[in-house]
Amino acid sequence: MATTSFFNATSTSHPLSPTIRPISTHRRLQFVPLSPCSYAKLARCRVGPVGQRRLTGRVSIRCGAVKTIGQSEFSTEVLESELPVLVDFVADWCGPCRLIAPAVEWASQEFEGRIKVVKIDHDANPQLIEKYKVYGLPTLILFKNGQEVPDSKREGAMTKAKLKEYLDSLLESASVA
Template identity: 35%
Template sequence: MKIVCPSCHRANNVPQERLQENPNCGACKQKLFTAKPINLSDATFAKHILNSELPILVDFWAEWCGPCKMMAPILDGVASKVDTQLRVAKVETDLNPQLGQQYNIRSIPTLAVFKGGKEIARQAGAMSESQLMDWLSSVLK
Protein backbone atom coordinates (compact mmCIF):
# COMPACT_ATOMS: atom_id res chain seq x y z
CA MET A 1 0.00 0.00 0.00
CA LYS A 2 1.30 3.46 -0.89
CA ILE A 3 1.55 5.78 2.12
CA VAL A 4 2.86 9.35 1.88
CA CYS A 5 5.13 10.48 4.71
CA PRO A 6 3.68 13.38 6.74
CA SER A 7 7.23 14.71 7.33
CA CYS A 8 9.07 14.60 3.99
CA HIS A 9 6.02 14.00 1.73
CA ARG A 10 7.58 11.04 -0.12
CA ALA A 11 5.54 8.00 -1.09
CA ASN A 12 6.40 4.72 0.65
CA ASN A 13 5.26 1.21 -0.22
CA VAL A 14 4.14 -0.59 2.93
CA PRO A 15 2.65 -4.09 2.94
CA GLN A 16 -0.93 -3.95 4.24
CA GLU A 17 -0.12 -6.40 7.06
CA ARG A 18 2.63 -4.03 8.32
CA LEU A 19 0.42 -0.96 8.68
CA GLN A 20 -0.28 -1.77 12.35
CA GLU A 21 3.48 -2.01 13.10
CA ASN A 22 3.96 1.79 13.09
CA PRO A 23 6.32 1.83 10.07
CA ASN A 24 8.90 4.52 9.36
CA CYS A 25 9.51 6.43 6.14
CA GLY A 26 12.22 4.88 4.00
CA ALA A 27 13.61 8.34 3.14
CA CYS A 28 13.53 10.44 6.36
CA LYS A 29 12.99 7.62 8.92
CA GLN A 30 10.09 9.48 10.61
CA LYS A 31 6.86 7.66 11.54
CA LEU A 32 4.39 7.28 8.68
CA PHE A 33 1.48 7.37 11.14
CA THR A 34 1.33 10.06 13.83
CA ALA A 35 -2.28 9.63 15.05
CA LYS A 36 -2.89 13.33 14.47
CA PRO A 37 -3.90 15.51 11.53
CA ILE A 38 -1.18 16.55 9.11
CA ASN A 39 -0.91 20.04 7.67
CA LEU A 40 -0.95 20.29 3.91
CA SER A 41 -0.16 23.27 1.71
CA ASP A 42 -0.42 24.31 -1.91
CA ALA A 43 3.01 22.67 -2.36
CA THR A 44 2.31 19.34 -0.60
CA PHE A 45 -1.41 18.71 -1.16
CA ALA A 46 -1.18 16.93 -4.53
CA LYS A 47 1.64 14.68 -3.31
CA HIS A 48 -0.68 13.25 -0.67
CA ILE A 49 -3.94 13.22 -2.63
CA LEU A 50 -2.46 11.65 -5.76
CA ASN A 51 0.02 9.24 -4.16
CA SER A 52 -1.77 7.85 -1.12
CA GLU A 53 -3.80 4.67 -1.30
CA LEU A 54 -5.40 5.58 2.03
CA PRO A 55 -8.48 7.77 1.83
CA ILE A 56 -7.79 11.29 3.07
CA LEU A 57 -10.18 13.49 5.05
CA VAL A 58 -9.23 17.14 4.44
CA ASP A 59 -10.39 19.93 6.72
CA PHE A 60 -10.38 23.27 4.87
CA TRP A 61 -10.26 25.84 7.68
CA ALA A 62 -9.10 29.33 8.73
CA GLU A 63 -7.51 30.64 11.91
CA TRP A 64 -10.22 33.28 12.46
CA CYS A 65 -13.11 30.80 12.13
CA GLY A 66 -14.83 29.88 15.41
CA PRO A 67 -16.47 26.66 14.16
CA CYS A 68 -13.10 25.63 12.67
CA LYS A 69 -11.49 25.97 16.09
CA MET A 70 -14.30 23.86 17.58
CA MET A 71 -13.57 21.14 14.99
CA ALA A 72 -9.83 20.97 15.79
CA PRO A 73 -10.08 18.68 18.86
CA ILE A 74 -12.73 16.58 17.11
CA LEU A 75 -10.40 16.02 14.16
CA ASP A 76 -7.58 15.17 16.59
CA GLY A 77 -9.80 12.51 18.15
CA VAL A 78 -10.84 11.08 14.80
CA ALA A 79 -7.21 11.01 13.59
CA SER A 80 -6.15 8.99 16.62
CA LYS A 81 -8.97 6.47 16.05
CA VAL A 82 -8.59 5.90 12.30
CA ASP A 83 -4.86 6.51 11.82
CA THR A 84 -4.00 3.49 9.66
CA GLN A 85 -7.32 3.40 7.74
CA LEU A 86 -7.79 7.09 6.92
CA ARG A 87 -5.39 10.03 6.82
CA VAL A 88 -6.71 13.23 8.42
CA ALA A 89 -5.28 16.44 6.97
CA LYS A 90 -5.81 20.17 7.39
CA VAL A 91 -5.48 22.98 4.86
CA GLU A 92 -5.52 26.56 6.15
CA THR A 93 -7.27 28.35 3.31
CA ASP A 94 -5.90 31.82 4.11
CA LEU A 95 -2.34 30.52 3.77
CA ASN A 96 -3.17 28.27 0.80
CA PRO A 97 -5.61 30.26 -1.35
CA GLN A 98 -4.84 28.24 -4.49
CA LEU A 99 -6.34 25.10 -2.92
CA GLY A 100 -9.39 26.98 -1.67
CA GLN A 101 -9.95 28.28 -5.16
CA GLN A 102 -9.20 24.98 -6.90
CA TYR A 103 -11.71 23.09 -4.74
CA ASN A 104 -14.27 25.91 -4.73
CA ILE A 105 -14.31 26.24 -0.93
CA ARG A 106 -17.10 28.72 -0.19
CA SER A 107 -17.66 28.12 3.53
CA ILE A 108 -15.47 26.87 6.31
CA PRO A 109 -15.01 24.50 7.83
CA THR A 110 -15.47 22.29 4.79
CA LEU A 111 -14.55 18.62 5.09
CA ALA A 112 -13.76 16.69 1.93
CA VAL A 113 -12.86 13.03 1.49
CA PHE A 114 -10.43 12.08 -1.26
CA LYS A 115 -9.83 8.56 -2.50
CA GLY A 116 -7.82 7.47 -5.50
CA GLY A 117 -6.85 11.07 -6.21
CA LYS A 118 -10.47 12.27 -6.48
CA GLU A 119 -12.88 14.02 -4.15
CA ILE A 120 -15.65 11.56 -3.30
CA ALA A 121 -17.62 13.49 -0.65
CA ARG A 122 -17.92 16.92 0.92
CA GLN A 123 -19.60 18.33 4.02
CA ALA A 124 -19.68 21.98 5.05
CA GLY A 125 -20.03 23.10 8.65
CA ALA A 126 -19.03 21.86 12.07
CA MET A 127 -20.21 18.53 13.46
CA SER A 128 -19.68 16.38 16.53
CA GLU A 129 -17.23 13.49 16.56
CA SER A 130 -20.03 10.93 16.38
CA GLN A 131 -21.64 12.76 13.44
CA LEU A 132 -18.28 12.91 11.68
CA MET A 133 -17.60 9.20 12.27
CA ASP A 134 -21.09 8.32 10.99
CA TRP A 135 -20.58 10.47 7.89
CA LEU A 136 -17.17 8.89 7.21
CA SER A 137 -18.63 5.40 7.61
CA SER A 138 -21.35 6.15 5.06
CA VAL A 139 -18.87 7.72 2.62
CA LEU A 140 -16.20 4.99 2.89
CA LYS A 141 -18.46 1.91 2.71
Protein backbone atom coordinates in the same frame (compact mmCIF):
# COMPACT_ATOMS: atom_id res chain seq x y z
CA MET B 1 -13.32 67.10 50.56
CA ALA B 2 -14.56 63.67 49.51
CA THR B 3 -16.58 63.36 46.34
CA THR B 4 -18.76 60.47 45.42
CA SER B 5 -18.22 59.12 41.92
CA PHE B 6 -20.47 56.90 39.88
CA PHE B 7 -17.47 54.61 39.42
CA ASN B 8 -16.68 54.34 43.13
CA ALA B 9 -16.13 50.62 43.72
CA THR B 10 -16.86 50.90 47.42
CA SER B 11 -20.33 52.39 47.10
CA THR B 12 -22.81 49.55 46.86
CA SER B 13 -26.43 49.73 47.87
CA HIS B 14 -26.82 46.02 48.56
CA PRO B 15 -24.30 43.43 49.77
CA LEU B 16 -25.04 41.23 46.74
CA SER B 17 -24.88 43.96 44.12
CA PRO B 18 -21.94 43.77 41.70
CA THR B 19 -18.98 46.06 42.07
CA ILE B 20 -19.18 49.03 39.74
CA ARG B 21 -16.07 49.51 37.65
CA PRO B 22 -15.12 52.05 35.03
CA ILE B 23 -16.31 51.10 31.59
CA SER B 24 -12.78 51.49 30.22
CA THR B 25 -11.57 48.51 32.27
CA HIS B 26 -14.20 46.13 30.93
CA ARG B 27 -12.90 43.72 28.37
CA ARG B 28 -14.91 41.60 26.01
CA LEU B 29 -14.32 37.98 26.93
CA GLN B 30 -14.33 35.23 24.36
CA PHE B 31 -14.53 31.52 24.97
CA VAL B 32 -11.91 29.73 22.91
CA PRO B 33 -12.14 25.96 23.18
CA LEU B 34 -8.78 24.30 23.66
CA SER B 35 -7.69 21.06 22.09
CA PRO B 36 -6.86 18.18 24.43
CA CYS B 37 -3.21 18.88 23.69
CA SER B 38 -3.55 22.45 24.95
CA TYR B 39 -5.11 21.25 28.18
CA ALA B 40 -2.22 18.82 28.65
CA LYS B 41 0.26 21.64 28.09
CA LEU B 42 -1.53 23.93 30.57
CA ALA B 43 -1.61 21.14 33.15
CA ARG B 44 2.19 21.08 33.08
CA CYS B 45 2.47 24.85 33.52
CA ARG B 46 2.75 26.74 36.76
CA VAL B 47 2.12 30.42 37.20
CA GLY B 48 5.29 32.11 38.39
CA PRO B 49 5.85 35.53 39.89
CA VAL B 50 4.09 38.37 38.10
CA GLY B 51 1.79 35.89 36.32
CA GLN B 52 4.40 34.44 33.97
CA ARG B 53 3.81 30.87 32.92
CA ARG B 54 6.71 28.51 33.06
CA LEU B 55 6.85 24.83 32.27
CA THR B 56 7.49 22.56 35.23
CA GLY B 57 9.59 20.12 33.23
CA ARG B 58 10.42 19.07 29.69
CA VAL B 59 7.22 18.54 27.82
CA SER B 60 6.84 16.84 24.49
CA ILE B 61 3.26 17.07 23.30
CA ARG B 62 2.16 15.52 20.06
CA CYS B 63 -1.19 16.75 18.85
CA GLY B 64 -2.61 13.73 17.04
CA ALA B 65 -1.85 12.67 13.53
CA VAL B 66 -3.33 15.68 11.77
CA LYS B 67 -0.75 17.41 9.61
CA THR B 68 -1.14 20.90 8.17
CA ILE B 69 -0.03 21.00 4.56
CA GLY B 70 0.27 23.61 1.83
CA GLN B 71 -0.32 23.62 -1.89
CA SER B 72 3.18 22.32 -2.64
CA GLU B 73 2.58 19.18 -0.55
CA PHE B 74 -1.04 18.63 -1.63
CA SER B 75 -0.33 16.34 -4.58
CA THR B 76 2.04 14.04 -2.67
CA GLU B 77 0.09 13.95 0.62
CA VAL B 78 -3.44 13.80 -0.80
CA LEU B 79 -3.60 12.90 -4.48
CA GLU B 80 -0.85 10.24 -4.43
CA SER B 81 -1.84 8.69 -1.09
CA GLU B 82 -2.72 5.00 -1.00
CA LEU B 83 -5.13 5.60 1.88
CA PRO B 84 -8.25 7.75 1.56
CA VAL B 85 -7.47 11.27 2.80
CA LEU B 86 -9.84 13.50 4.75
CA VAL B 87 -8.94 17.11 4.00
CA ASP B 88 -10.05 19.72 6.54
CA PHE B 89 -10.04 23.28 5.16
CA VAL B 90 -9.67 25.63 8.14
CA ALA B 91 -8.60 29.14 9.17
CA ASP B 92 -7.17 30.53 12.41
CA TRP B 93 -9.92 33.13 12.69
CA CYS B 94 -12.75 30.61 12.16
CA GLY B 95 -14.72 29.78 15.33
CA PRO B 96 -16.45 26.65 13.95
CA CYS B 97 -13.01 25.41 12.81
CA ARG B 98 -11.81 25.57 16.40
CA LEU B 99 -14.97 23.79 17.54
CA ILE B 100 -14.52 20.86 15.17
CA ALA B 101 -10.73 20.54 15.68
CA PRO B 102 -10.93 18.09 18.65
CA ALA B 103 -13.34 15.86 16.69
CA VAL B 104 -11.01 15.86 13.67
CA GLU B 105 -8.06 14.99 15.96
CA TRP B 106 -10.15 12.16 17.42
CA ALA B 107 -11.05 10.91 13.92
CA SER B 108 -7.39 10.82 12.90
CA GLN B 109 -6.68 8.49 15.82
CA GLU B 110 -9.93 6.49 15.62
CA PHE B 111 -9.58 5.76 11.90
CA GLU B 112 -5.79 5.36 11.92
CA GLY B 113 -4.73 2.94 9.21
CA ARG B 114 -8.00 3.43 7.34
CA ILE B 115 -7.70 7.14 6.46
CA LYS B 116 -5.19 9.93 6.64
CA VAL B 117 -6.29 13.35 7.90
CA VAL B 118 -4.69 16.64 6.80
CA LYS B 119 -5.54 20.30 7.32
CA ILE B 120 -5.24 23.07 4.77
CA ASP B 121 -5.06 26.71 5.84
CA HIS B 122 -7.69 28.66 3.93
CA ASP B 123 -5.77 31.94 3.87
CA ALA B 124 -2.44 30.48 2.73
CA ASN B 125 -3.80 28.33 -0.11
CA PRO B 126 -6.22 30.36 -2.28
CA GLN B 127 -5.66 28.22 -5.39
CA LEU B 128 -6.79 25.04 -3.61
CA ILE B 129 -9.77 26.91 -2.17
CA GLU B 130 -10.78 28.00 -5.65
CA LYS B 131 -10.12 24.61 -7.29
CA TYR B 132 -12.24 22.65 -4.79
CA LYS B 133 -14.87 25.40 -4.43
CA VAL B 134 -14.58 25.83 -0.68
CA TYR B 135 -17.19 28.45 0.15
CA GLY B 136 -17.66 27.89 3.90
CA LEU B 137 -15.40 26.92 6.76
CA PRO B 138 -14.66 24.38 8.00
CA THR B 139 -15.04 22.19 4.92
CA LEU B 140 -14.30 18.47 4.94
CA ILE B 141 -13.62 16.61 1.68
CA LEU B 142 -12.63 12.95 1.33
CA PHE B 143 -10.18 12.04 -1.44
CA LYS B 144 -9.55 8.51 -2.68
CA ASN B 145 -7.21 7.45 -5.50
CA GLY B 146 -6.43 11.08 -6.29
CA GLN B 147 -10.07 12.03 -6.78
CA GLU B 148 -12.64 13.78 -4.64
CA VAL B 149 -15.19 11.20 -3.46
CA PRO B 150 -18.60 12.24 -4.84
CA ASP B 151 -20.92 13.82 -2.23
CA SER B 152 -18.15 13.90 0.38
CA LYS B 153 -17.99 17.69 0.82
CA ARG B 154 -19.39 18.89 4.15
CA GLU B 155 -19.37 22.47 5.41
CA GLY B 156 -19.67 23.61 8.99
CA ALA B 157 -18.91 22.17 12.40
CA MET B 158 -20.30 18.82 13.48
CA THR B 159 -20.24 16.69 16.58
CA LYS B 160 -17.96 13.71 17.03
CA ALA B 161 -20.94 11.36 16.55
CA LYS B 162 -21.93 13.05 13.27
CA LEU B 163 -18.30 13.00 12.09
CA LYS B 164 -18.07 9.26 12.83
CA GLU B 165 -21.35 8.64 10.98
CA TYR B 166 -20.12 10.76 8.04
CA LEU B 167 -16.77 8.93 7.81
CA ASP B 168 -18.29 5.46 8.27
CA SER B 169 -20.78 6.03 5.46
CA LEU B 170 -18.11 7.47 3.14
CA LEU B 171 -15.60 4.71 3.83
CA GLU B 172 -18.27 2.06 3.32
CA SER B 173 -19.41 3.56 -0.02
CA ALA B 174 -15.82 4.32 -1.10
CA SER B 175 -14.69 0.74 -0.52
CA VAL B 176 -17.60 -0.66 -2.55
CA ALA B 177 -17.06 1.72 -5.48
